[in-house]
Amino acid sequence: MIQTVPPTTAGAHDIRQIVERILSAGSLPPIVQAGHPALRQRAARFDGQLSTDELTRLIAVMRQVMHEAPGVGLAAPQLGIPLQLAVLEDQFDVDPDSASLRSRVPLEFLAILNPQYTQVGSGLASFYEGCLSLSGLQAVVARPDTVLLEYQTPDGAAEQRTFSGWQARIVQHETDHLNGILYLDRAQLRSLSSNAEYAAHWAEPGIENAREGLGFDDGPAGISLG
Structure with a gap:
């Protein structure tokens, strides 16, 4: 069960310092892993903490x-920045059977600020999901297959856009990061697999064999956001 997620205690000055350190480093920052506090706090809404150039x-x-x-996808908290900012892009060449079953189509690059999603309809889709901040692991997560995303663009415009299929999964995963939620909070934990064991036993478009072999229900894991 997801308990109430505490808000970040970082103020605008703290956020700016973290970003300045990253931008001046001269090398790419590491992706922080589970246990880092930024991944378990509700990130600050973007309201001008950074200049347009920053x-x-x-x-x-x-x-x-x-x-x-x-x-x-990558959310700012995955770089240790407690700010509601994420980037999304899916241009991978995917096996046609997997792409068809998962409704996975290319997603053009998108940067989103202060996003919120709401489910559209009642459809759910269950698939294995991984995370760059939980390196080496995957688990089955049931998510709404269509969502409406409300967000701001980097130039400050308010946008609404409907996503479905795998794109909806990406949107939900990254928006969850900005609210201190990791995919394991929503996962069927009996499905949890290392990447190596997933590749050896369950690497297929669907989850039917994994569900039978590992003994899990592919419906939503009982969670509460209250």
Whole structure:
């Protein structure tokens, strides 16, 4: 069960210092792992803590870190920055059977600030999911298959956009990061697998064999956000 997530105690000055340190380092920052406090706090809403130039440079660094990892999304708390900012992009070449079953289509690069999502309809999809901040592990997560995302663009415009299929999963995963939630909080824990064991036993488009072999229910894990 997800307990009430505490807000970050970092103020604008603290956030700016962290970002300045990253931007001046001369190398890409590491992705922090589970146990880092920034991953377990509700990040601060972006309200001008960074200048336009700093925000633009930070987004560029985050995109590069995401590509290098490699991944399809990265949230600022994964770099130790308690700020509601995430980058998303999915241009991977995926097996056609997996892409079809998972409704996975390319996602053009997108930077989002202060996002919130709401479920559209009642459909759920259950698939294995991983995280760059939980290196080496995967687990099955049931998520809404369509969501409406409300967010701000880096230039300050308010946007609404509907995502479905794998894109909806990416959007939810990264928005959860900004609220101190890791995918394991929503996962069927009996499905938890190392990458090596997943590759050896469960690497297929669906989860039917994993569900039978590991003995889990692929419905939503009983959680509360209250």
